[in-house]
Amino acid sequence: MSTAWSWVVIIGSLGSILFFYVVLQLNRQTGKESGETTGHIHDGIEEYDNPLPAWWYWLFVLTMIYGVGYLIWYPGLGNFPGIADWTSVGELETDQEASRARYEPLFAKYRQLPVAEIYKVPAAVKMGQRLFANNCSVCHGSTAAGGFGFPDLIDDVWTWGAEASTIKQTILHGRKAAMPAWGTVIGDQGIRDVTAYILSLNNREADPDAVAQGETLFGNFCIACHGPEGKGLPALGAPDLTNGIWLYGNSRSRIEFSIRNGRNGEMPGFKHKLGENKAHILAGYVYGLSR
Ligand code: HEC
Numbered sequence: 001m002s003t004a005w006s007w008v009v010i011i012g013s014l015g016s017i018l019f020f021y022v023v024l025q026l027n028r029q030t031g032k033e034s035g036e037t038t039g040h041i042h043d044g045i046e047e048y049d050n051p052l053p054a055w056w057y058w059l060f061v062l063t064m065i066y067g068v069g070y071l072i073w074y075p076g077l078g079n080f081p082g083i084a085d086w087t088s089v090g091e092l093e094t095d096q097e098a099s100r101a102r103y104e105p106l107f108a109k110y111r112q113l114p115v116a117e118i119y120k121v122p123a124a125v126k127m128g129q130r131l132f133a134n135n136c137s138v139c140h141g142s143t144a145a146g147g148f149g150f151p152d153l154i155d156d157v158w159t160w161g162a163e164a165s166t167i168k169q170t171i172l173h174g175r176k177a178a179m180p181a182w183g184t185v186i187g188d189q190g191i192r193d194v195t196a197y198i199l200s201l202n203n204r205e206a207d208p209d210a211v212a213q214g215e216t217l218f219g220n221f222c223i224a225c226h227g228p229e230g231k232g233l234p235a236l237g238a239p240d241l242t243n244g245i246w247l248y249g250n251s252r253s254r255i256e257f258s259i260r261n262g263r264n265g266e267m268p269g270f271k272h273k274l275g276e277n278k279a280h281i282l283a284g285y286v287y288g289l290s291r
């Protein structure tokens with residue numbers, strides 16, 4: 001907050017309390033006799049003009065003192081940090097630290113188990129399930145079945161590799177897939193031909209001439225990442241294009257779209273957020289989903 005805004009907040013907060021104090025004083029009417037009326041009469045009912053009851057007056061004063069005290073203790077006055085040094089971030093960190101101290105030993109217990117063994121321990125699976133629901137299901141779905149652009153983690157098909165250690169690596173450090181856009185390189189005809197070739201690899205209907213053209217293009221431009229038979233290369237996250245599983249849709253137009261415009265799927269890394277112990281359990285849980 002800039003200094004000017006800080007002062008606006010300070011003057012606004014203290015000014016409003018002062019304003020109410022002045023209004024309260026002006027209405028106190030200590031000098032008045034009890035029993036005077038305001039002169040208002042309605043249906044024979046007269047309105048008295050008595051001073052405020054003392055308890056009510058002092059309650060009001062107390063709330064004002066409390067309010068000022070609160071603004072001094074907590075950071076309520078613009079940029080003034082408050083004498084208690086309280087911050088919402090600080091409170092969150094203290095809470096997180098406390099829960100880490102409490103629960104981390106539970107997670108650490110499974111650290112000596114290899115990732116590939118964790119899914120055999122029901123208690124660990126339960127933890128994995130909860131961690132997954134909290135951290136992963138937003139993208140991979142509550143059942144881990146994925147969706148458009150988000151891989152299915154239940155089938156035993158892995159673009160980045162099937163080993164338990166690879167899965168853990170993915171969770172800790174994330175993945176960035178880089179499929180270049182080919183539209184300007186091979187043109188519209190090229191896109192149609194290479195798509196025909198990919199469809200033929202999946203035993204789907206395609207024009208034989210286009211398939212022949214597409215095979216040459218594929219050999220020139222695609223095998224570096226997708227491999228000579230289109231079976232993919234886990235080290236690059238280049239998917240198998242022959243297994244009938246499509247991250248970005250299986251229709252001809254969707255496949256053409258992927259090739260023309262490229263794709264850049266990104267899985268965020270969770271090392272900082274979860275730490276090694278939780279990532280270890282999660283990796284074991286995900287590894288077990290397809291078993
Ligand atoms: C530099 C490496 C690289 C090259 C070269 C490359 N690709 Fe890819 N391709 C990838 C990666 C990585 C992905 C996964 C993208 C993602 O997950 O977001 C991918 C994804 C795809 C997909 C989407 C698959 C799906 O599951 O939806 C198709 C189709 C595809 N590539 C076809 C091709 C064709 C055809 C060529 C050649 C013209 C080609 N690729 C060249 C790396 C490459």
Ligand code: HEC
Nearest residue numbers: 135136139149151157158159160161170177237265266267
């Ligand atoms: C913001 C969305 C997002 C979140 C949250 C997310 N992921 Fe992912 N994840 C992705 C995307 C996108 C990919 C695919 C990257 C690519 O295109 O290759 C992926 C890929 C993966 C893969 C690799 C799959 C393969 O076929 O090799 C694994 C394993 C995985 N995620 C596990 C997890 C786990 C466990 C969590 C929770 C800690 C998680 N993800 C949270 C988006 C997400």
